[in-house]
Amino acid sequence: MTYSRIIGTGSYLPEKVLTNHDLEKIVDTTHEWIVTRSGISERHLVAEGELTSDLALQASRRAMEAAGVTAEDIDLIIVATTTPDQVFPSTACILQDKLGVRQGVAFDVQAVCSGFIYALNTADLYIRGGQARTALVVGAEALTRLLDWTDRSTCVLFGDGAGAVVLQASEQPGILGAKLHADGRHRGMLKAEARINNGQIEGSPYMYMDGQAVFKFAVKVLAEVVDELLADLNLGYADINWLVPHQANIRIIEATAKKLGMGMDKVVLTVGEHGNTSAASIPLALDTAVRAGRIQPGQNVLLEAVGGGFVWGAVLVKW
Ligand code: ACO
Numbered sequence: 001m002t003y004s005r006i007i008g009t010g011s012y013l014p015e016k017v018l019t020n021h022d023l024e025k026i027v028d029t030t031h032e033w034i035v036t037r038s039g040i041s042e043r044h045l046v047a048e049g050e051l052t053s054d055l056a057l058q059a060s061r062r063a064m065e066a067a068g069v070t071a072e073d074i075d076l077i078i079v080a081t082t083t084p085d086q087v088f089p090s091t092a093c094i095l096q097d098k099l100g101v102r103q104g105v106a107f108d109v110q111a112v113c114s115g116f117i118y119a120l121n122t123a124d125l126y127i128r129g130g131q132a133r134t135a136l137v138v139g140a141e142a143l144t145r146l147l148d149w150t151d152r153s154t155c156v157l158f159g160d161g162a163g164a165v166v167l168q169a170s171e172q173p174g175i176l177g178a179k180l181h182a183d184g185r186h187r188g189m190l191k192a193e194a195r196i197n198n199g200q201i202e203g204s205p206y207m208y209m210d211g212q213a214v215f216k217f218a219v220k221v222l223a224e225v226v227d228e229l230l231a232d233l234n235l236g237y238a239d240i241n242w243l244v245p246h247q248a249n250i251r252i253i254e255a256t257a258k259k260l261g262m263g264m265d266k267v268v269l270t271v272g273e274h275g276n277t278s279a280a281s282i283p284l285a286l287d288t289a290v291r292a293g294r295i296q297p298g299q300n301v302l303l304e305a306v307g308g309g310f311v312w313g314a315v316l317v318k319w
Helices: 020-024 031-038 052-067 091-099 112-128 184-189 211-233 250-259 278-291
Strands: 003-012 016-019 042-045 076-080 105-109 134-141 161-170 175-182 195-197 200-202 242-245 300-307 311-318
Touching (some): 003 052, 052 134, 076 112, 112 161, 278 300
Parallel strands (some): 242 300
Antiparallel strands (some): 195 200
């Protein structure tokens, strides 16, 4: 039987750091308010002219180096992003060119904060179905370009960055299972409505979020989807060694960990230093934990996310 295994991780954060104290000078907020409500102390911001594919390129090179693979080995590239470089071609095709990959398949996945989970599941299906052998799965965002810097309810929560994994066919179990959902009825809770028409932008190009509604929805569905996935796999909470959640808000993460009966020492947390980087947040957090030597071979790592759409899901990975 063919499985897919993560054989390398990488990540990249843009140079510029914006702290909560910096934000105090931009909008009517305080470090105290932001940390208490979200757990965020600082976030990274893309530089002028720095594109999502540039962040993806750095993260991908690091993941490929860690995996010991070259451009000749990659036969599938999936980039999860809500902030592509341009309308088309896809950021995955731009990344493919920058990496010097000349074969295989490349496309983007748009599932906002759940993008990496969706992309990982898709790559797993490609590999298990025999259509790919070595996949590069990337979450990359220049999300701060969608922020209205006069709206204190959103601009304090988000950041930019990229994370990547190399997934390869193996006889040994790697990705154990995935459970994904979408419910478009809730699409109004979190959105950026802008569309291009006849050379003009129609609708707001800024992010809108009903924070309290998102919070309640996220806590509910994350707990449910983990239960569904574990039931499918005939496993229990005790079988999970690490939780690597989408890094949106520490209070959502704490609520999920409590439901799973996990101590916060088993939860990988980067939201404090990265903010919410949407599709990039899980691979960024995963790479941080892997490089710190926290995640060890044989351990079960649970990834979970929820985001605009609404879309949500969980993936269990044997390391
Ligand atoms: N600084 C200071 N005060 C603020 C700020 C700010 N940055 N933003 C809002 N406030 C004020 C509000 O105006 C309000 O004032 P009022 O009582 O005078 O009207 C007060 O703080 C309370 O606002 P609430 O919205 O009720 O604050 P809440 O406790 O709900 O926290 C937050 C807001 C942090 C957005 C919370 O609802 C939340 O975390 N929601 C989830 C959002 C999230 O995770 N989004 C990520 C995207 S989706 C995803 O990735 C899952």
